[in-house]
Amino acid sequence: MSAALTRRGRKRQDVSDRLFEAALALFVDQGFDATTMDDIAERADVARATVFNHYPQKAEFLEEWGRRRRIRVAAVLADGHAEELPAAEQMRRYLHEMAELNTTARRETVALMDAALRFASPLRGPALEIELTEVIRRGQDRGEFRSDTDAVLAGQVLAAGYFATVLRWIGEDPAPFDLTRRLDELAALIFAGLLPRAEQ
DSSP states (O other), X not given: OOHHHHHHHHHHHHHHHHHHHHHHHHHHHHOTTTOOHHHHHHHHTXXXXXXXXXXXXXXXXXXXXXXXXXXXXXXHHHHTTGGGSOHHHHHHHHHHHHHHHHXXXXXXXXXXXXXXXXXXXXXXXXHHHHHHHHHHHHHHHTTSSOTTSOHHHHHHHHHHHHHHHHHHHHTXXXXXXXXXXXXXXXXXXXXXXXSOGGGO
């Protein structure tokens, strides 16, 4: 790859990052629905066409928000060598890190989660459930979880439960319950169906 192409790629990523940060700030300040692509262009100090070049639809900012959060959680878990832990503990740590992200950026979560469910459809987009399913499959391969349980279905249920829990958590202010503890309880319910019968 030539130096010119590398510079061009970095410049494109820099613009994309600037647009994302501008959009995020606007969504938190004035709401997703009230924010226009023109608002984002103005906040990022770029032409309107530049916004559409990077994010053809406003909902793509929501997809990017979810993707960046999952990357951050994966990086934290990788730094802690979570893949070496039993699968149930990996799942708990994953949910703990997601809860920590939501809790430390509650205004952001409130502003974007509802919009993400309405427009980006994370329940139809399987990114989270795929990651959770992979943890369950690793546990099955190691004999930690029952092999006769449908890992995909368990991943779907856990992902749906995660989104439902976060939606309830952002539905009131102040937060009506401890998100980490509630997600622990959700995981325990799923594990009850995954653990070998002698361990239940």
